[in-house]
Amino acid sequence: MPVTVMAKNYSHCPLKKRPIVFDDIPDEPENLSTKPEDLSRSGRLASISPPSSPTLSPTPSPSPQSTLTDSPPSSPPMSSPSPTHFMYQPPIKVEPSRLEYPVPISPEYAPQTWHRSVAPMYHPAYHPYMPYGYPHEGIYMGPSSPYSDSSLSPPHQMQQPLQPLALRPTVYSSMDHSSLSPNSSTTSPPPQTVPSAEDLSEKRRQGVRHQCPDCGKSYSTFSGLSKHRQFHCAAGEGPKKSFSCKYCEKIYVSLGALKMHIRTHTLPCKCTICGKAFSRPWLLQGHIRTHTGEKPFSCTYCNRAFADRSNLRAHLQTHSDVKKYSCATCSKTFSRMSLLTKHTEGGCTMLHLEKMC
C-alpha cells in the first residue's frame, strides 16, 4: 500500500502515531462494530424521526467479526442514498460568536436547527460504520452532538436545562466508600444470590462497591469488577491463561484485553478524508472534527468553542482564579499539569530561594 508521510514533522512521534496519507483510500470505511448503530440510543432516533413516520427498519445484524483477523471486516450492507449525495464540504470554522446553540443547550434549540447550520454532518466520515451516509439524510446525531451527552435527551424529552459542564456532579465521587465490605461480591455468588436489577439499582444508590480481593480496587458494578479481574488485575492468584500479541511481546490475561491492545497495532478506524488511522472509533470521530471544524463544546463564560470536551475543561480552568494544579512550594496554581511541571522543573522562584537558604 503506497504511503506518503505528511510534510508535517512528526519525527518525535512513534511511527504508529504519525499521520499518514493513503493514496488508495478505500471507498468504504471498515465496519468495526459487531452491530449496527442503534440510533434509538439516547433517544437520538426519536429526535430525528417523527413517531408517525416510518422509522428505521431493523438492520440485519452482521455476523460478529474478530478484530484478530488480518483481513478487514467488510461493511454491512446498508440501503442508502447514492454516495455522491454526501459530498465533502470544506471545513467550516465556527466562530464562537456565531454559535447558534449556547451552552447549556436549551430545549428550544432543535437539533435540526443547530447542526445544519453549525456542523457539516453529512459526510460519511462522520460515521465509520455507515459507508455512504445514514438512513435519514442529514439527521445523524453523532456522538459529537450535544445530545450525545449522557445527561441530555432530545428536545421533547428535556426536562432540565443542561448544567454547565464545570458544575455537573461527578457521580462516582459521591460514592459512599464507608459501606465497603472486604471481598464483598468478589467470589462467584451462588445463583440464588444474584441480585436483581432493582437490588443493583438500590446498591448503586447506596454506593455499594465491589472490591477486588487481589488488589483492593473497588468498582461500582459487579461487571466493572469482573472486567478488572479479567483484563487488568495482575495481582490475582491462580493459573491464568495468557494471550500474547503477535505484533509485539505484550502478554494479556484475557482475549478481550488482547483484542483491545491489538487495535493499537492494526488501527482499524481510518479517516476517510486524510487516511489517518486510529485504534478506536471515538478517536476517529474526534479527529474528523478537525476536518469539519465542528466544535460542539462551548465555554459558558466566553462562548469560545472546542471540538473536544477535555480541551474545554482545560480552558475553563483559565477562567478560574484558583486553578486545579498548585505548586507545593509557592502555592501558585496552574490550569494544566504540564504547566505546573514546567513551573517546578523550570525553576519555581520560591524553590530557588529555599535552595539558597
Next chain:
DNA sequence: CTGGGGATGGGGCCC
C-alpha cells in the same frame, strides 16, 4: 519563557 489551545491516547464506567 509562559500560558493556552489542538490533538491524541489510556483506563474506567455505564448501557
Next chain:
DNA sequence: GGGGCCCCATCCCCA
C-alpha cells in the same frame, strides 16, 4: 462481553 462515552493525562505548537 461489546460498545460508547467519560475523565484524565500528555505532547506539540503557537502567540
